[in-house]
Amino acid sequence: MSDATTSLGVADIQKIMACIPHRYPFLLVDRVVEMNGDESGIGIKNVTANEPQFTGHFPDRPVFPGVLMIEAMAQTAGVLVVSARGSEELAVSTVLFTTIDKAKFRKPVIPGDTLRFHLTKIARKRNIWFYRGEARVDGTLVAEAELSAMVM
Numbered sequence: 001m002s003d004a005t006t007s008l009g010v011a012d013i014q015k016i017m018a019c020i021p022h023r024y025p026f027l028l029v030d031r032v033v034e035m036n037g038d039e040s041g042i043g044i045k046n047v048t049a050n051e052p053q054f055t056g057h058f059p060d061r062p063v064f065p066g067v068l069m070i071e072a073m074a075q076t077a078g079v080l081v082v083s084a085r086g087s088e089e090l091a092v093s094t095v096l097f098t099t100i101d102k103a104k105f106r107k108p109v110i111p112g113d114t115l116r117f118h119l120t121k122i123a124r125k126r127n128i129w130f131y132r133g134e135a136r137v138d139g140t141l142v143a144e145a146e147l148s149a150m151v152m
Contacts, residue, residue, distance in 0.1 A: 028072035038084035043076030049111035064109035073133035
């Protein structure tokens with residue numbers, strides 16, 4: 001077993017950008033505060049009022065779009081997968097989102113909230129990883145889904 005799969009780690013914004021190709025305004029994870037190889041991790045998104053989606057969603061009552069929470073879960077999973085590969089990372093050209101299942105949105109997320117994306121690996125089949133994701137604000141479940149991604 002390699003160190004990458006046995007020790008907890010973190011990823012700041014520079015490491016996140018080294019793992020996944022997303023950039024502003026579509027990079028939706030500010031930090032990964034806990035990584036247990038590709039098994040589990042917690043990503044952080046600080047929701048701020050000046051984000052572009054709030055111009056139209058919704059001007060009088062800004063609500064963070066649920067689809068962006070799902071995307072942020074997938075980005076967190078991508079960081080886990082690429083980071084855990086360690087020296088194999090050079091062989092990764094991209095991570096592609098392949099499925100979303102059992103998505104549920106439970107409470108609105110507004111500017112000022114800090115989203116925590118809890119990802120737990122369900123399975124891996126060849127180059128496809130399956131995760132269960134939960135988005136939480138102050139410990140309260142606001143969204144959940146099962147996701148998969150393919151490493152190319």
